[in-house]
Amino acid sequence: MIKKIFFQSIFFNFFFLKEVFSAESGGMPQLNPEFWVSQVFWLTLTFGVLYVVLSKLILPKISANLELRKSQIQENVEAAEKQRENSESKLKEYDQIVLKSKLEAKDILKSAREKVLKDINSKKEILDKQIDEEINNAEKEIEMLRKSASGKINKIAIETSSDLIKKLIGTEVNSSSISAIVEDLSKRNGGKYYGS
């Protein structure tokens, strides 16, 4: 249906153009003054209406729209800028806090270490002193024991030798003579019996 109308219109148009062509033989239709007044009149009318409506109604609206958008975008940009600055300052603050706490932690660690080292040193000193004392005591004791040991051994030797003599001979021997012999022996073999 549409196709048919289309072709019909082309067909009629062809006839129409031919008719016009036959009526206006050659030349430029633009220079035919027949419709000049009409064209000027309608141009003035349409362009005038267009100008009035555009300048009074539509262009101010577009201008206002653009201004509004501009100001809104400006506002948003400003707000974003503000927030960015805010967040930056917050970040700086945070960094400072972290730095401060790091320094504090270092300080604490340092002081604690010093304290511990001091503690250890003092305890070590005390311990060393104690150990020294004990060693000294022990040495003294050993010395004492060593000194007393020779006496005791002599005594034991005298007693055993007197007992042995008693059992062997059956008579009591003067202990003083035995002790003299033992003393003599012990002096002669001192190194043999008592080590160091």
Add this chain to the structure above:
Amino acid sequence: MAANPMTQFEVYRIGPEIKIGAFDISFTNASLFMVISSFAILIIFNFGSKKNSILPNKLQLLTELSYSFVSKMINDTAGSKAKPYFSFIFSLFMFVLFCNMFGMIPYTFTVTSHIIVTFVLAAFIFIGVTIIGFIKHGFGYLKLFVPSGVPIVLLPLIVVIEIISYLSRPISLSVRLFANMMAGHTMMKVFGGFVISLGIVGGWLPLSFSVALTGLEILVAFLQAYVFAILTCIYLNDALNLHH
């Protein structure tokens, strides 16, 4: 059998004959396309400016882009003093552009291909600009014809040339637009006629030419509207900011 390529420029009456006094102001096909162009502009720009959202839709983007385009053009050529004439130049640019573009649709009439239409527009601009110049600068506006730094001997000749060039402005402005539109449409019609006369065998070459020409003509339609508007801006600039 090929129709005369000039028949497309024929003006014929639509409807009854209307007469005011001795003048025939009947509604013609030219008037029809003037009305269509104006209405198209008004409808597009009305709907494009109705809603204002931060993220514009397509129509709003179109109107705002053309607004800023014309605004920038005027600001660049005539400076900030030309602000009050923005709506006139905007309407002029849009009117010429839409008339040119409507002419590109087959079986339509190109309003701007008529010398009388372009001449009325150009003459209106010429007279308006001259009046603005005289209002702004008084008789100092005549200094426009006396360029600075010209030897005294040459001055009479230069002044005559300047006056002639100034007076020929409306003619050059109107003929440029009219001739461009007429030549383009005539050429397209001629190539279209070749397609018919060469038939299915040899018609392909002029047909491809015709397609290419259509693209070119759309470019020309925009360009001529732009040139028309920017020349108006330049003339306005002369009247507002007297440089000589």
